[in-house]
Amino acid sequence: MTRRPATVLLASLCCAAAFAGEAPLVRDGVTLAYRDDAGALGAETRGKIVETFFSAYLRQRADFNPAAPDRVEIVVDPGYDGIAYVGDGDGRATMTINPAWLVERPGDTDLVAHEAMHIVQAYPDYDSERTPVWLVEGIADYARDRYGLDNAAGGWALPDAVGPEHRYDSGYRVTGAFLEWAEAAHPGLVARLDAALREGRYAPPLWRELAGEDVDRLWARYARERGDDTDPTETTDP
Numbered sequence: 120m121t122r123r124p125a126t127v128l129l130a131s132l133c134c135a136a137a138f139a140g141e142a143p144l145v146r147d148g149v150t151l152a153y154r155d156d157a158g159a160l161g162a163e164t165r166g167k168i169v170e171t172f173f174s175a176y177l178r179q180r181a182d183f184n185p186a187a188p189d190r191v192e193i194v195v196d197p198g199y200d201g202i203a204y205v206g207d208g209d210g211r212a213t214m215t216i217n218p219a220w221l222v223e224r225p226g227d228t229d230l231v232a233h234e235a236m237h238i239v240q241a242y243p244d245y246d247s248e249r250t251p252v253w254l255v256e257g258i259a260d261y262a263r264d265r266y267g268l269d270n271a272a273g274g275w276a277l278p279d280a281v282g283p284e285h286r287y288d289s290g291y292r293v294t295g296a297f298l299e300w301a302e303a304a305h306p307g308l309v310a311r312l313d314a315a316l317r318e319g320r321y322a323p324p325l326w327r328e329l330a331g332e333d334v335d336r337l338w339a340r341y342a343r344e345r346g347d348d349t350d351p352t353e354t355t356d357p
């Protein structure tokens with residue numbers, strides 16, 4: 120059976136008042152419960168969150184960790200004053216979002232792609248020797264870039280230049296851009312790093328094993344290639 124677009128539009132408009140108690144959504148074997156008890160976000164943002172979640176999570180799960188949870192909850196919580204997070208323990212399949220952030224920045228819904236990757240990661244801990252936070256967050260931003268629906272709408276992008284203050288372990292976008300570059304040279308690198316992190320066997324020598332050189336040497340090559348316009352050793356003076 121096919122649906123005309125007009126029917127789909129009507130269906131998405133009809134339920135604006137019923138979000139708090141809405142039935143879970145199921146797509147390709149993954150169930151999403153979306154809860155916005157306070158009705159803090161409008162229908163358009165809600166729709167973008169749901170679309171971004173399914174689009175990103177289904178592919179991230181297939182590419183990195185098919186055993187990741189098949190039931191996920193997104194909770195819109197006006198009482199949370201951060202941006203968004205995924206919990207640990209029983210909360211590891213729950214994504215909490217501060218609606219105030221998205222009300223101010225409605226184009227930033229690809230933050231859902233970053234958080235969805237944290238659910239896929241399912242590492243044994245966060246911020247330890249075997250799960251360094253710079254790499255955990257770097258992979259999540261690499262995944263936001265790769266699996267997000269419309270990062271440009273949020274004014275979000277991986278940096279294409281390397282600044283003097285950047286290091287491989289700066290985390291988030293800086294590390295994400297480095298991973299993207301390294302993945303292009305060594306296809307499968309990020310998935311292998313991710314698997315090692317999940318299995319608690321990540322250690323720095325793994326870079327040499329997977330990419331042929333230590334991470335600081337790999338970074339140095341990346342930084343040279345990307346260049347740094349503000350390099351103080353360079354001058355245009357004669």
Ligand SMILES: [Zn+2]
Binds near residue numbers: 233237256259
């Ligand atoms: Zn994160």
